[in-house]
Amino acid sequence: MxxxxxxxxxxxxxxxxxxxxxxxxxxxxxxxxxxxxxxxxxxxxxxxxxxxxxxxxxxxxxxxxxxxxxxxxxxxxxxxxxxxxxxxxxxxxxxxxxxxxxxxxxxxxxxxxxxxxxxxxxxxxxxxxxxxxxxxxxxxxxxxxxxxxxxxxxxxxxxxxxxxxxxxxxxxxxxxxxxxxxxxxxxxxxxxxxxxxxxxxxxxxxxxxxxxxxxxxxxxxxxxxxxxxxxxxxxxxxxxxxxxxxxxxxxxxxLSVSDGHAFDNFINRLVWQHDNDFRIPELSLTPAMSLLFNPVILSAPKMFQAHLISLVSDAIGIGMSSKNLSPDLGLMNCYLTTFERSVILYSKLMSSLQVGDHSIGSTGSVNPCVLGKSNLTFDLCVQQGTINRVYKVVSKADDLWEFYLRNMFFGTKSDLMTGSISYLKENGHVFEESSRDENLSILDCIILNAFSDDVSDTVLYKKGETNTQDIYLLASILKLMSSSLVQAIWCLRHSGNLGCLKSLENAASCKEYDFMVGIIHCFQESSVYLPVQRFLCDIMKIYPTRHKESKWMFLHFSGLLSLSFKSGLNFLVKGCISMMMALINLFAFEEDNLAALRSLLGTGSVALSSVSSYDKVQEARLEHKSSKRVASRFQKIQMLHLSTDLRSFDQKLQKEQAETSQNVSILNHMKESVDGTEEETVKTCNGETFLKCMLGDSKNLPDFDDLADFIECKRGKDYHIWLKDKQRHRKWKGEKMAVLRFKKKRKTWKLWKLMKSLKN
Structure with missing residues (x-):
């Protein structure tokens, strides 16, 4: 510490x-x-x-x-x-x-x-x-x-x-x-x-x-x-x-970006942090803002700008814990002006980034006068020796970035999804405790949809085409934007009284909110063309009078999240999640609830985080009054993880030629299940037997019959043995993947040591 x-x-x-x-x-x-x-x-x-x-x-x-x-x-x-x-x-x-x-x-x-x-x-x-x-x-x-x-x-x-x-x-x-x-x-x-x-x-x-x-x-x-x-x-x-x-x-x-370990720390600091090594900077918010607002900074290398912006974000202090997340009304103007500056910087950067045939940064033009102008440039304000060291670090970062990408690609796409959900849960403290579970569930669904989006070859980063410094700067701006927005909204919601939450309807003054809305108005010009954006747009049409301005910013960053998943850059994914968490807080202030997004919980979209434990599904089914809605979610779990995933297991295991006869037996059971779901002519029965295997003797549970009628099972299939085999297969696969990851990490470490020795 x-x-x-x-x-x-x-x-x-x-x-x-x-x-x-x-x-x-x-x-x-x-x-x-x-x-x-x-x-x-x-x-x-x-x-x-x-x-x-x-x-x-x-x-x-x-x-x-x-x-x-x-x-x-x-x-x-x-x-x-x-x-x-x-x-x-x-x-x-x-x-x-x-x-x-x-x-x-x-x-x-x-x-x-x-x-x-x-x-x-x-x-x-x-x-x-x-x-x-x-x-x-x-x-x-x-x-x-x-x-x-x-x-x-x-x-x-x-x-x-x-x-x-x-x-x-x-x-x-x-x-x-x-x-x-x-x-x-x-x-x-x-x-x-x-x-x-x-x-x-x-x-x-x-x-x-x-x-x-x-x-x-x-x-x-x-x-x-x-x-x-x-x-x-x-x-x-x-x-x-x-x-x-x-x-x-x-x-x-x-000093902060001078070698490989420091570069990793630089990348990690581009998002909210919670690790034990995180240190609140001695650079306070107001002084740091004065430096950020100085127009000379705009002529500095973009990696330097990203470093400075990250320092300002750390001074705001979101990425710590709920103990450190408390509104300071005396800094309200700082939060708002910092948020405004971050949106301006974001618009300026994104207007130059073309993604496929679309410009996802079409959030309105930025008047250069807004950013300020100086007769001095960064290179004229710093000693030549220091300038040389700065540019040497920036140049060296390109090699470190290549090493970072190689190391990152040893992971799988599912690792990216798992890390995203973990990051979401780690930052759950930015939500009010009374609505935290619902907010996290809604974002679970959105993240899964963004993760599953088919965006073709549209990505934020292409090797050899995208300037890596633009990526650093983008991530740091997302961190600054989300941090300042979260703190500003907390100030509005609490209004100096931690025991009484405010909403737009009962807020004493709306001038701060009006200022905030004026800032995000530019997002109305954003394109809405990605699947997750169209999906959310249709969901929010149910309440057309709600979130008239803020929803466009929400749609924009849901699209950016989808593109970040496609690009495979975890810190950009986390930056987009931070922004959506901040906007969920804004929605809650505007209407005192999330009715406009609550229907997401009944669409059948289930995040991977909720599949790891059946108990969470069981708790959810007892909370909802509509048995049909619960049954739909239950069936989605069954189809997603007892069918789709098994096809990929089948293909992988066939290529690897099933190392043991035990695994062959497991594969046959699972393949039989998959084939059973694809054959339309197979005779089926209701899911009473399946539910008994999963829940035990639970016929007295509410909605048991409705769920049983909704689930179709194959006649004569021994689901008790099938579930046990599936569990054994998961354990076997997990152990095998752990060994593979360890070998890859060991190989990477040896390669890194070799490269380091060659450089020395």
Whole structure:
């Protein structure tokens, strides 16, 4: 787990501050009286006091000396902890002598101290010389991180650093002087993978604080520009000093996508995440949005844009758990404007993607003025060395993508479906608990229909034709769009009262909803030509007055889901599912129910997830009043898995020549069943015998007779033995497929090791 960051820079007025007007003096006394290090609770109090003081009235003259003393204490602690971080913490993580969880405790405190040191600069304007020295210290820390990323690409023998900090300077409060020891510490960090999360966290803090405070950015640029040829940042004063932030974020990008494992993590982060390694970024939502909205970003490589957009989505915080999914009404405008930006970016990207003879991105044209314009480009805002590293990573990603595709294609199409259903269930917390089961069932049906769609050769990605960076960017935009939409709808539904859900009918204000509808209006221009789109369109015609605007967006993404299944890219499939989950929430807010889609539960479309357990089917049949509807679903299960699947088993087993006589016997039983369903002249009887085999003595169950009449069975067939054989066959096939998958993975791993050794 990552560190517990300071929550989106909350208002200092809401925090616990020292009670008297001489707070700085009080804190200094507390620090000096403590025989040990600064405690996290005390450091947080220092941070919020500094933040509060920097945002409010100027300091009194009597506080100047206290601030000077406090700044020296903080920078001395920063110096000590920073050296401990490189010389001890990272070394222990790399060698495996300490767990990451234990190291995070130390890194959390370093992060807090680093934030304090950056905020205190706002209060040192009364002493320009001291301010200059402190900024130089922070710039040197940035230089260490930048150099670490750049040197990690070279051989260990080429790693050479001179003194990263100046000579001992008591006034500076920072006494670090490193040379050979630091070089030795950097050498052990190759490769960087075990240490990457910690380094990324520090870089995110630097970017976060620079984005929050324009005067701090300006101060950094002024001090850095005086360094001459050793300057870290490009300098274009008068353009918001964005160069300092882009330099830092570029280093973060290079570090995050620099090798095979990092690339896999990059791909995984393109969707909502729930794994134990997921870390909430230190880059807060509002600052991250300001960077996303800067027009310079549009000229960056699309893979870089995807990385940044994913960071913004993580800051929104959907892909965690129900505990973290809670509406923050104070951020409502952020959610809405981020959603608007994501739709604009989506329209711009999709308008250039042709799928077969159709443009699925025909969601209205985007006025370039909406995205903003800048006289600067990304390449002019970042140092040439950093630019080279960024493009080197992008180029290397093409090879990693090919390896990713080869590894992915070892899986089967059913694996893609199974993973999609698992992803849907993992994210069930985005639905209200009262309607969660129904919502998941409806999406189960839609996913199965999209999975089964015949879209011919229409795919989103074709090797050699589609730019892979477009695919990364598309997935990241889907993540941003769904995350911001979910949070905005939760704010509308709860309206500050978690115990009382709101709908459009009883909402106190509709201006936020009207703004949202204005954004999604462009989806009315989307094409509706794929089977799943036409199917859903017919379903929703039952209630023509409901979801007049939002249904077009829903239809659009159901089609994109179908094309994503055809393309076989699981992260695009999951991105579309996230969008449809967000839109289901919007439907619930609009009408307080899902009546327009509820008829899906009676169409006979049954998702694979519901077939794994007969108990779920039995529960469903007791919930519905219509026995005919239940019987239809029951028959679909029987026909889908006792007929269609068995044909494929028959073909595969014949090709493999049935390894044992036992399997031959099983095959004969199953083939007999399949043939029986295809011969129209075979005499049949009702399904009473079959139901007894499945349910036991259940003649007293409701609707038993209706179900028995609805199911046709072959006369004289021993279904008890047949079901046992089918179960044995499934077990045998599962064990065989597990062995095959293991062999393929082992072969892939050996190939990867060989490729890696050749590159080295």
């Amino acid at each position: 990552g560190p517990g960051k300071i929550d989106n820079h909350p208002s200092p007025s809401k925090q616990t501050l020292p009670p008297n007007p001489h707070s700085f003096k009080t804190l200094i006394l507390l620090i000096q009286s403590s025989p040990q290090d600064l405690k996290p609770s005390l450091t947080k109090s220092i941070y919020f006091l500094l933040l509060h003081s920097s945002l409010n009235a100027p300091l009194h003259r009597s506080d100047f000396e206290s601030v000077r003393t406090l700044s020296n204490i903080l920078f001395e602690d920063l110096d000590r902890r920073f050296k401990q971080f490189f010389f001890s913490d990272l070394r222990d993580v790399f060698r495996g002598t300490r767990s990451s969880a234990k190291v995070w405790a130390s890194v959390e405190q370093l992060i807090l101290i680093l934030r304090c040191c950056m905020v205190v600069l706002n209060l040192l304007e009364f002493d320009p010389n001291l301010l200059w020295k402190k900024v130089r210290v922070l710039l040197l820390i940035v230089r260490v991180l930048v150099s670490l990323v750049s040197e990690s690409e070279k051989s260990e023998s080429s790693v050479k650093f001179e003194k990263l900090f100046g000579d001992n300077d008591d006034d500076d409060g920072c006494t670090a002087s490193v040379a050979e020891d630091f070089v030795a510490s950097l050498c052990f960090l190759k490769p960087l993978d075990p240490c990457r999360p910690f380094l990324c966290a520090l870089i995110e803090v630097l970017a976060d604080e620079l984005l929050i405070n324009k005067s701090l950015r300006k101060c950094f640029m002024l001090v850095d520009s005086a360094s001459g040829n050793e300057a870290l940042f490009m300098c274009h004063f008068g353009h918001g000093d964005i160069e300092s932030v882009l330099e830092v974020v570029s280093v973060h990008f290079v």
